Amino acid sequence: xxxxxxxxxxxxxxxxxxxxxxxxxxxxxxxxxxxxxxxxxxxxxxxxxxxxxxxxxxxxxxxxxxxxxxxxxxxxxxxxxxxxxxxxxxxxxxxxxxxxxxxxxxxxxxxxxxxxxxxxxxxxxxxxxxxxxxxxxxxxxxxxxxxxxxxxxxxxxxxxxxxxxxxxxxxxxxxxxxxxxxxxxxxxxxxxxxxxxxxxxxxxxxxxxxxxxxxxxxxxxxxxxxxxxxxxxxxxxxxxxxxxxxxxxxxxxxxxxxxxxxxxxxxxxxxxxxxxxxxxxxxxxxxxxxxxxxxxxxxxxxxxxxxxxxxxxxxxxxxxxxxxxxxxxxxxxxxxxxxxxxxxxxxxxxxxxxxxxxxx
Numbered sequence: 001x002x003x004x005x006x007x008x009x010x011x012x013x014x015x016x017x018x019x020x021x022x023x024x025x026x027x028x029x030x031x032x033x034x035x036x037x038x039x040x041x042x043x044x045x046x047x048x049x050x051x052x053x054x055x056x057x058x059x060x061x062x063x064x065x066x067x068x069x070x071x072x073x074x075x076x077x078x079x080x081x082x083x084x085x086x087x088x089x090x091x092x093x094x095x096x097x098x099x100x101x102x103x104x105x106x107x108x109x110x111x112x113x114x115x116x117x118x119x120x121x122x123x124x125x126x127x128x129x130x131x132x133x134x135x136x137x138x139x140x141x142x143x144x145x146x147x148x149x150x151x152x153x154x155x156x157x158x159x160x161x162x163x164x165x166x167x168x169x170x171x172x173x174x175x176x177x178x179x180x181x182x183x184x185x186x187x188x189x190x191x192x193x194x195x196x197x198x199x200x201x202x203x204x205x206x207x208x209x210x211x212x213x214x215x216x217x218x219x220x221x222x223x224x225x226x227x228x229x230x231x232x233x234x235x236x237x238x239x240x241x242x243x244x245x246x247x248x249x250x251x252x253x254x255x256x257x258x259x260x261x262x263x264x265x266x267x268x269x270x271x272x273x274x275x276x277x278x279x280x281x282x283x284x285x286x287x288x289x290x291x292x293x294x295x296x297x298x299x300x301x302x303x304x305x306x307x308x309x310x311x312x313x314x315x316x317x318x319x320x321x322x323x324x325x326x327x328x329x330x331x332x333x334x335x336x337x338x339x340x341x342x343x344x345x346x347x348x349x350x351x352x353x354x355x356x357x358x359x360x
Contacts, residue, residue: 002097005029005037005069006127010099010134012042012051013071018186018210019045022277024102024138026051028070030059033094038062046277050075052084056091064092071131073102073124076111085111088120095121099131103142137280140300146270151283151290151299152183153319154345156311161287164313166199172307175343183303185210188278191269193289194220203230204284205237213237214282217273218256219289221264223247232256242269266293291321294332294352302350305342 012027020026020043028051030039039062041054049057052074056063074084074096088096096115101124112122132139137148154172155161162168170177184190185206196202197218204216216231216239223243231239232255239256244264252258261268266289273281283293293299304319325331334352341347 002069002123002126005031006071006097006099007130008040009051009069009071010127010130012040013134015042016044018188018280021188021279022046022138022141024072024135026070026072028052028055028068030055030063030093031067031069032059032062033065035067038066050084053087056087056093059091065094067095067097068093069097069126071099072135073098073100073109074111074115075102075104075106076114083111085114088115089118093120095123097123097126099125099127100135101125103139141274141279146267146274146298147188147278147281148301149270149281149283149293149299150183150187150301150303151293152180152303152305153284153290154180154305154307155319156307156309158310158312159318160311160313160316161319162317163311164315166317168200168317171309171311172305172345173343176305176307176345176347179305179342179347181205181207181209184214184282187214187280187282189215189217189273189281191217191219191281191283191285193285194218194222194225195286195289196284197225197229197231199286201226201229202284203236215240215273215276215278217242217259217269217281219243219264219266219269219285221247223250223252225253227253229253242272265296266298267296270298286321287317287319288321290319291323294320295323300351302348302352304348304350306346306348308344308346 009027009029013025023046027042032038039055039059041051043051052070068088074088076083076085101109115122140148153161190204205213216237218241220243232253234255240259241252241256242259242261244261332352334350337349339346339348
């Protein structure tokens with residue numbers, strides 16, 4: 001009965017994809033006592049009104065005695081905004097239909113309990129699996145203390161990311177490169193290593209598809225970085241250079257922020273980015289750093305764009321460095337989504353079932 005309206009609420013939540021960190025995606029609809037749609041809302045970004053408040057505001061007095069359909073349990077704590085549970089009770093809502101209980105320890109069932117204590121009927125777990133998938137990055141950060149990591153690369157049909165002489169521009173076509181800009185816009189940070197900065201001098205922006213631009217992060221053990229680079233222009237987008245204790249005191253170009261880590265590795269960096277409220281990050285790094293990120297469980301999804309080209313070369317670069325695997329039964333497997341055409345290229349999305357050697 002409620003599936004139709006919950007799908008609408010999920011569609012509304014998706015309008016803010018990549019914009020709400022550190023908060024989840026949430027959408028809501030309000031139906032009057034006769035089941036007619038009278039209000040809609042979604043959470044646009046942190047600090048702005050929550051979905052329930054927007055939908056109730058649009059509904060006005062028509063909400064009294066009606067139903068609120070919301071993708072996530074209404075919050076019951078004071079943060080940047082007042083508790084949504086109080087707003088729901090104050091609006092006179094008779095019934096709340098929820099897709100997913102909020103695992104945030106500040107809520108964790110408290111919102112539903114408060115509603116029921118006030119005499120509001122609560123129906124939970126409607127389209128729960130769809131809500132879990134939509135908020136997988138938020139839920140992953142809460143569970144692990146790290147953002148959801150996406151590892152992206154572009155390669156030829158024979159698995160090369162550069163020619164033997166190092167040239168790599170451009171493997172894929174303009175539509176695929178535009179897709180990468182959209183992917184960056186959905187992420188809170190984009191990460192590269194020092195080698196990528198030295199070799200490619202990347203810009204790493206969404207080309208204006210997101211405001212503000214995602215945080216650009218360089219992970220460098222030695223701080224052996226060029227004096228001039230596109231990433232040092234923080235007027236375009238913020239840049240952080242993360243490094244370990246061995247680089248403390250070494251000079252860094254003016255502009256980017258320094259981020260000292262106790263250990264200069266992907267795991268420590270991801271924990272630091274989670275503390276900054278990052279829900280989802282994009283790895284656009286070289287093969288060795290990519291392999292370490294995979295081994296340390298910092299990659300939850302691989303996005304590989306495959307071009308219909310053959311580059312050849314025994315010494316040509318491939319997407320991943322050594323994963324330190326010696327047996328076929330230890331090779332990571334996972335789920336592969338349906339390939340999607342992007343111009344002449346193909347997008348393959350893969351989710352590993354588990355990280356590799358995550359105790360390292």
